[in-house]
Amino acid sequence: MESQEIEKLLLSKGVKPTPQRMVIAEFLIHTHSHPTAEEVLEEVSTKLPCALSRATVYNTLNSLVQAGVIQEVFTEPGKTRYDANISDHHHFVDVKSGKILDIPGDMVPKLQEQLGAKFKVHSYQITFYGELNEQ
Amino acid sequence: MESQEIEKLLLSKGVKPTPQRMVIAEFLIHTHSHPTAEEVLEEVSTKLPCALSRATVYNTLNSLVQAGVIQEVFTEPGKTRYDANISDHHHFVDVKSGKILDIPGDMVPKLQEQLGAKFKVHSYQITFYGELNEQ
DNA sequence: TACATATTTAGAATAAGTCTAAACTGAGAC
DNA sequence: GTCTCAGTTTAGACTTATTCTAAATATGTA
Ligand SMILES: [Mn+2]
Ligand SMILES: [Mn+2]
Ligand SMILES: [Zn+2]
Ligand SMILES: [Zn+2]
Numbered sequence: 001m002e003s004q005e006i007e008k009l010l011l012s013k014g015v016k017p018t019p020q021r022m023v024i025a026e027f028l029i030h031t032h033s034h035p036t037a038e039e040v041l042e043e044v045s046t047k048l049p050c051a052l053s054r055a056t057v058y059n060t061l062n063s064l065v066q067a068g069v070i071q072e073v074f075t076e077p078g079k080t081r082y083d084a085n086i087s088d089h090h091h092f093v094d095v096k097s098g099k100i101l102d103i104p105g106d107m108v109p110k111l112q113e114q115l116g117a118k119f120k121v122h123s124y125q126i127t128f129y130g131e132l133n134e135q
Numbered sequence: 136m137e138s139q140e141i142e143k144l145l146l147s148k149g150v151k152p153t154p155q156r157m158v159i160a161e162f163l164i165h166t167h168s169h170p171t172a173e174e175v176l177e178e179v180s181t182k183l184p185c186a187l188s189r190a191t192v193y194n195t196l197n198s199l200v201q202a203g204v205i206q207e208v209f210t211e212p213g214k215t216r217y218d219a220n221i222s223d224h225h226h227f228v229d230v231k232s233g234k235i236l237d238i239p240g241d242m243v244p245k246l247q248e249q250l251g252a253k254f255k256v257h258s259y260q261i262t263f264y265g266e267l268n269e270q
Numbered sequence: 271t272a273c274a275t276a277t278t279t280a281g282a283a284t285a286a287g288t289c290t291a292a293a294c295t296g297a298g299a300c
Numbered sequence: 301g302t303c304t305c306a307g308t309t310t311a312g313a314c315t316t317a318t319t320c321t322a323a324a325t326a327t328g329t330a
Contacts, residue, residue: 018295018308037287053310058287077207077215078286078317092254107249111261114243119227121265126246130256153277153326172317188279193318213286213317276327283320294309300302 001029013067023048024060028070028084034091034100036079037061075100075127090126103128136164148202158183159195163205163219169226169235171214172196210235210262225261238263 001009006025010017017025027044028035035043037057045052061082064070073081075093081100088105103126112121136144141160145152152160162179163170170178172192180187196217199205208216210228216235223240238261247256 016307020309038285051310053312055288055290055311056309059309072212074209074212077209078213080212080286092250092256095257103250103254107251108246109244109249111243111263115227115238115263116242118268119238119263119265120268121227121263122230123265124261124263126259126261128246128250128254128256128259130254130258133253133255151276151327155278186279188281190280190319190321191278194278215317271330273330274328276325278325279323281321284318286317287315289314290310290312292310295307297305297307299304 009069010067013069015063015067015069020048020052020056021060021063023052024057025064025069025084028064028082032085032102034073034075034081034083036081040082073100074125090128092128092130094132095129096131099132101132144204145202148204150198150202150204155183155187155191156195156198158187159192160199160204160219163199163217167220167237169208169210169216169218171216175217208235209260225263227263227265229267230264231266234267236267 003022003026006022006029007017010021010025015021023044024040027040027047031043033039037054040061041052041054041057044057061070065072065082068086070082070084071086073083073091075081075091085102090103090105090108092101092103093099094101108126111124111126115121138157138161141157141164142152145156145160150156158179159175162175162182166178168174172189175196176187176189176192179192196205200207200217203221205217205219206221208218208226210216210226220237225238225240225243227236227238228234229236243261246259250256
């Protein structure tokens with residue numbers, strides 16, 4: 001995605017595209033690594049001429065979640081990860097490498113209607129733990 | 136479950152049933168509330184004639200997870216919850232009350248085989264977020 | 271009893287995340 | 301062009317969940 005498209009995306013979601021927000025959003029949109037806030041800070045601060053504070057990283061991540069530009073991913077205790085892929089998808093944790101891969105929503109059956117009348121499901125999240133097979 | 140059964144359970148899993156471990160295991164086995172470590176400490180320390188330290192609560196919870204007597208449940212960032220229900224099941228978070236309910240595994244289709252040859256799934260966890268309907 | 275080992279303890283340390291109050295920025299109003 | 305003000309960023313303090321540490325206790329065995 002081009003920088004200009006990202007700028008338009010933020011504007012369309014009501015987030016003012018400041019330089020700090022732009023570089024964080026660009027990083028998230030261009031990676032598939034599901035980084036933590038700390039990883040975002042490390043990666044992004046090198047690409048910036050000026051300093052970038054921890055508070056701004058957290059503020060920006062929370063704003064982008066709020067605005068629906070990115071989502072939080074919980075796969076392990078004590079750490080929140082961030083994901084610019086907001087399409088219908090789930091996650092596969094390779095327990096060997098710790099890598100987190102996207103599993104498209106259509107690779108699993110739809111579960112929205114499975115729980116009957118008692119539960120009104122807004123959303124659901126499947127986390128798979130396992131190993132990537134060779135090749 | 137009787138106290139003696141719980142004692143046998145711990146012994147069978149190689150966990151020595153000390154008084155602290157017993158009272159923590161009993162509390163977890165008798166609740167459906169998916170408590171945090173802090174909640175376990177609060178609840179259990181009132182039932183004990185002596186003091187119970189935070190470290191022992193965390194050590195015991197980790198030992199019980201290790202031994203397969205209980206499992207960790209991640210439904211929100213920054214908090215680990217504990218669950219003595221180790222049967223095949225998933226979780227429903229009522230976003231109004233915050234309550235976490237068990238969803239038996241057979242209420243959703245089996246997903247083990249869905250991901251094809253590339254992924255070897257050891258386990259998976261579905262978290263539903265939504266509302267409980269009336270009645 | 272004596273010794274070794276496992277367990278528990280209080281409190282220090284760490285790490286993720288939030289809050290605060292001051293400094294900075296940029297878009298109008300004049 | 302300066303003034304003003306709301307919004308943003310900042311460094312660092314703070315909070316909270318969890319782990320670590322080193323000393324004290326309990327347990328099991330010889
Ligand atoms: Mn992608
Ligand atoms: Mn039950
Ligand atoms: Zn993803
Ligand atoms: Zn459960």
